[in-house]
Amino acid sequence: MAVETAERPEAHEVTQEVQTDTSRFQRYRVRTGMFAWMAHRLSGLALVGYLVVHIWGLRALTSPEAFNALIAKYHAPIYKVGEFLLLVAVAYHAMNGLRIVLIDFLGWSPNQKKLFWTLGAVTAVIIAVGGYPSIYALVDHYFLS
Amino acid sequence: MANKSKAINWFLHRITGTFLVFLLITHFWVQHYDSQVASISKTVVTQEQTTPEYPNEAQEAVEARFAPGEVDGYYNEDGSVTPYGVVMLRLADPVYAVLWKGFNILFLIVALHHGFYGLNNVLTDYIRNDMGKMVAKTLSWSLALVLLVIGLYSVITAGW
Numbered sequence: 001m002a003v004e005t006a007e008r009p010e011a012h013e014v015t016q017e018v019q020t021d022t023s024r025f026q027r028y029r030v031r032t033g034m035f036a037w038m039a040h041r042l043s044g045l046a047l048v049g050y051l052v053v054h055i056w057g058l059r060a061l062t063s064p065e066a067f068n069a070l071i072a073k074y075h076a077p078i079y080k081v082g083e084f085l086l087l088v089a090v091a092y093h094a095m096n097g098l099r100i101v102l103i104d105f106l107g108w109s110p111n112q113k114k115l116f117w118t119l120g121a122v123t124a125v126i127i128a129v130g131g132y133p134s135i136y137a138l139v140d141h142y143f144l145s
Numbered sequence: 146m147a148n149k150s151k152a153i154n155w156f157l158h159r160i161t162g163t164f165l166v167f168l169l170i171t172h173f174w175v176q177h178y179d180s181q182v183a184s185i186s187k188t189v190v191t192q193e194q195t196t197p198e199y200p201n202e203a204q205e206a207v208e209a210r211f212a213p214g215e216v217d218g219y220y221n222e223d224g225s226v227t228p229y230g231v232v233m234l235r236l237a238d239p240v241y242a243v244l245w246k247g248f249n250i251l252f253l254i255v256a257l258h259h260g261f262y263g264l265n266n267v268l269t270d271y272i273r274n275d276m277g278k279m280v281a282k283t284l285s286w287s288l289a290l291v292l293l294v295i296g297l298y299s300v301i302t303a304g305w
């Protein structure tokens with residue numbers, strides 16, 4: 001287990017925190033960190049799942065008929081929802097991953113609340129701006145036309 | 146020795162992650178926001194599976210590069226361009242195809258390394274015995290290798 005701790009300094013940091021300070025405020029921070037870590041793990045796994053399906057589907061690149069049929073399928077309403085969820089996973093994983101890298105390489109504190117919430121806001125903007133077309137397409141399809 | 150290679154992989158994982166930010170931004174721009182491909186995000190097509198309609202910029206760009214009738218699958222019966230025609234603007238370009246294929250290959254390798262190394266981190270966290278870890282590791286990296294070969298083949302042969 002020692003090796004694993006060395007591989008994941010983040011988790012180590014969190015344990016230390018629990019040991020050194022148990023005030024209410026501190027515990028809240030631990031839970032935010034815990035949640036951020038779980039969400040990072042889940043979004044990472046979801047992205048691996050997507051990547052497998054994506055590369056498998058892209059075999060269609062070698063055949064015009066197959067590729068056009070595939071893209072037509074991806075324009076069905078259900079895939080627009082999937083597209084949006086994919087963006088959520090990518091945006092969160094990318095911004096939180098960036099936060100981890102900054103902490104590890106630049107020695108920033110994992111308790112950097114400012115960094116956490118700034119990147120949180122950036123993530124929200126990416127999701128809103130990037131997700132707008134998919135959501136708009138759905139609204140347009142069901143309610144406007 | 147084992148620890149050293151683990152440290153290198155840990156370091157590489159952070160590097161590939163950072164690199165993926167740039168790769169993914171480019172990928173999303175190209176797939177969704179370039180004026181020629183805007184329909185990818187902007188239309189819903191229903192069960193009959195009609196192909197999505199592309200903006201005029203896409204139509205003009207495809208016509209400028211591939212004469213109608215000369216290539217199969219780039220145009221619909223009514224003369225509008227297909228998704229395949231639009232993607233081939235990059236992957237069958239006489240000059241820049243090499244660059245786009247190169248970009249995709251780089252992306253493919255980096256994404257697979259980052260994703261499957263991460264997957265292995267998760268697996269070794271939950272699998273307790275060494276035998277199980279070994280099996281999980283072998284299976285997952287085999288899958289990554291298969292995907293690498295499939296991905297390389299698709300993107301290299303597409304349009305050529």
Ligand code: HEM
Nearest residue numbers: 041044045047048094097098100162165166260263264266
């Ligand atoms: C967009 C840019 C990305 C960045 C900046 C990034 C960053 C990171 C970092 C720093 C970690 C290590 C977390 C840790 O050791 O605690 C990580 C883990 C992981 N990433 Fe990424 N990543 C990105 C994209 C991706 C993509 C595209 C995939 C899937 C193909 C992916 C899958 C994973 C997985 C499965 C893990 C392991 C999670 C865990 O150990 O809990 N990531 N990512």
Ligand code: HEM
Nearest residue numbers: 047051058083090176232249250252253256296297299300
């Ligand atoms: C809905 C969003 C997405 C769409 C519409 C999309 C579409 C495509 C298309 C059409 C290609 C073929 C090559 C090209 O056009 O240049 C491609 C390649 C690729 N995509 Fe995506 N993509 C999406 C999201 C993603 C995500 C989130 C990832 C990373 C996890 C990803 C990873 C890749 C990789 C690695 C390749 C290269 C595959 C190869 O070389 O065989 N894509 N994508």
